[in-house]
Amino acid sequence: MNTVHDESTSLDTLVEELRRGEETWAAMSLSARRDLLTALSEAVREHAREWVDAACAIKRLDPGSHLAGEEWISGPYALLGGIGALSETLAALEAGRSPLDGTRLSKAPGNRVAVQVLPHNLFDRLLLNGFRAEVWTEPGVTAERLRETAGLGQRTPRETGGVGLVLGAGNILSIAPLDTLYELFAHNRVVLLKLNPVTDPLLPVLTKVFARFVELGLVRIVTGGVELGSAAVAHPGIAHVHITGSVTSHDAIVFGPGEEGRERQARDEARLDKPISSELGGVSPTIVVPGKWSKRDLAFQAEHIVTQKLHNNGYNCIASQVLVLSEDWPQKDEFLLALRGAFAAATARPAYYPGSDDRCRAAVNDHPGTAEQIADGSRVLLTVPADGDIAFTEEYFAPVLAVTALPGQGQEFLERAAAFVNERLSGTLGANVVAHPRTIRGLGDGFTRFVARLRYGTVAVNAWTGVGYLTARATWGAFPGHTLQDAQSGIGIVHNGLLLGGTERTVVRGPFRPFPRSVLTGRFTLSPRPPWFVTNRTAAVTGSRLTAFAGRPGWAKLPGIFASALRG
CATH class of the missing domain: 3.40.309.10 (Aldehyde Dehydrogenase; Chain A, domain 2)
Incomplete structure (x- = not known):
């Protein structure tokens, strides 16, 4: 079953199927998990056009417009990048290596370590020439600790974390699939994914994309309104909740809706009896330095x-x-x-x-x-x-x-x-x-200190923070330290294809001027x-070619990407 409403029996059935799937997940080797990622990548590549057409229908865009490029790049392209990064991390662990082997580590301000996550390989240097990204650790986290813990849940794959509920976002259509993968691979939790009603038309595509995960009982994808979401959050079989949305929605889940919920929040009396992680947006600034x-x-x-x-x-x-x-x-x-x-x-x-x-x-x-x-x-x-x-x-x-x-x-x-x-x-x-x-x-050094002072989960210099979202090995989420009572932009991170612990932020740098x-x-x-x-007139063509490349990288695809990009 892929779609349920608010009948408790249907929800009970889904959770029970996932509990059995958790046993399957615990028994799977890293090699078998990588095979699943390979199948997922092939399915995304096969259904990418259908995905983008569904996204354009949701957003009422002409699929032939350059604006469709946003849906290629923030949809299947972003998901394929995340799949590739996780697959490489699992391959390293399977071979007895650290996912950080071969990755450049350096010092960052304030007793932090910087992990270079972009460029990651030669293709990155060519396709994203001039863009760089580093993940900074929290102060005091050492390079040794990073190496010892990189891999998170995949270091102990038999120790699973129960059934996680992912409450999907309604705006960027790769968010829910990427959050689902992070639950599976960072936390070893099987996933009940509830789509945001805005994105319900994507259900047929995601069902095809995650077909192998669904067959094995590792993922269930459902649609429904507030009633279903509330029932799923409260279900005793759900061990963890992850939400991408507004802080208002987060607070209603944790403390309850309306005036009663606000009173509970003021007393810091959470109604939710299980852990929750979140990405909640906020008021983002752009600072122009004179x-x-x-x-x-x-x-x-x-x-x-x-x-x-x-x-x-x-x-x-x-x-x-x-x-x-x-x-x-x-x-x-x-x-x-x-x-x-x-x-x-x-x-x-x-x-x-x-x-x-x-x-x-x-x-x-x-x-x-x-x-x-x-x-x-x-x-x-x-x-x-x-x-x-x-x-x-x-x-x-x-x-x-x-x-x-x-x-x-x-x-x-x-x-x-x-x-x-x-x-x-x-x-x-x-x-x-x-x-x-x-x-x-x-x-x-004054500029370096300024960047270090900014308390944000992603800081982008001469780039948009959206580049951090697209960088699969970067972390994505709020600056650490928020609480349930004052969640701000959320608690916890996602993406993080290297599966690093003890991280604080991602710092992205881009070119001030374009070529030439x-x-x-x-x-x-x-x-x-x-x-x-938004002014790039070849974004749809470039986005579709980038997606094809991300699905099956190859030198022969680069000239077409460059030709389209240069016309943009």
């Missing part, structure tokens, strides 16, 4: 920030919501002019996510006289004071971007910006930083305009 930019820099970075906001029409947990500028930057007004132009020129798309139009109207109503309704009111640009605004504490989850400014330049601005985003904005999932390489070099202008910054890279940019 410097001397060319007109083409201003235009490109305006497109970059508009992408951070309008990718998936703003329905991303790490969509940039607050743009932080320097009041004293001589080019501030020129940059805002370029930003407004890029914001207005981005391709129109339907507001498919429930409540989006209402949230846009609320943003306008909350800011009388300072809200700019762009593109027939479907996008909202806010100018807000730095001393306080609702846009700093409420995630709009809609095409709404707030702009604020702080005094200072150089190191003074960095100190103010770090304090502002750490202390004034809700959530800790991701923060973006845009800075000219010459400015970064001039700031020296990158040579003028002193850091030559081959990366053109990235395919995830």
